[in-house]
Amino acid sequence: MSTGEGSSTSYKSSSSIKPPMFNRDPDTFSWWKTKMYSHIMGLDEELCDVLEDGVGDLVLDEEGTTIDRKKHTTAQKKMHKKHHKIRGILVAALPHKEYFKMSDKSIVKAMFASL
Numbered sequence: 001m002s003t004g005e006g007s008s009t010s011y012k013s014s015s016s017i018k019p020p021m022f023n024r025d026p027d028t029f030s031w032w033k034t035k036m037y038s039h040i041m042g043l044d045e046e047l048c049d050v051l052e053d054g055v056g057d058l059v060l061d062e063e064g065t066t067i068d069r070k071k072h073t074t075a076q077k078k079m080h081k082k083h084h085k086i087r088g089i090l091v092a093a094l095p096h097k098e099y100f101k102m103s104d105k106s107i108v109k110a111m112f113a114s115l
Contacts, residue, residue, distance in 0.1 A: 017042075019093040033115055036093060040086060050082045054109040058083070064106045083108055 020035040041048045058066050058076055064087050066072065066080050086108040091099060104110035 019089045021093050022095065022098060024095055024098060029115075033112075036090070036112075040089060043085075043089075044082070047082055047086050050079065051086055051108055051112055054107055055079055055083050060106045062106050064108070087111070 017039070019039050020032055022029070022032050022036075037048070037051070040051060056076075056079055058072075058079055060066055060083075064083065066076075069077065069080060072080065090108065090111055098115075099105070102111055102114045104114065
């Protein structure tokens with residue numbers, strides 16, 4: 001069997017696919033943001049829940065880190081980990097100057113909304 005488009009061996013797992021990079025072109029921004037959302041959904045639908053709903057009762061500093069995370073419940077630790085997974089994807093996909101244009105870089109929901 002060939003490894004063409006119809007072959008299951010031609011597809012990589014979504015976790016091994018690099019996120020779409022934003023090229024700073026305003027004409028393609030909406031397309032990029034849609035691709036980024038789809039990329040995150042493909043990784044884990046719970047990541048999209050964090051992206052859409054925020055981090056619940058976690059209190060984060062300006063860098064998106066919780067204070068005294070060792071005191072968190074298991075569910076809060078899971079939420080914090082998912083938050084940072086998305087944050088890492090967004091930071092990696094954005095040019096440095098675009099990242100610093102965001103007014104709130106602490107919560108991924110605010111980061112994605114400000115794009």
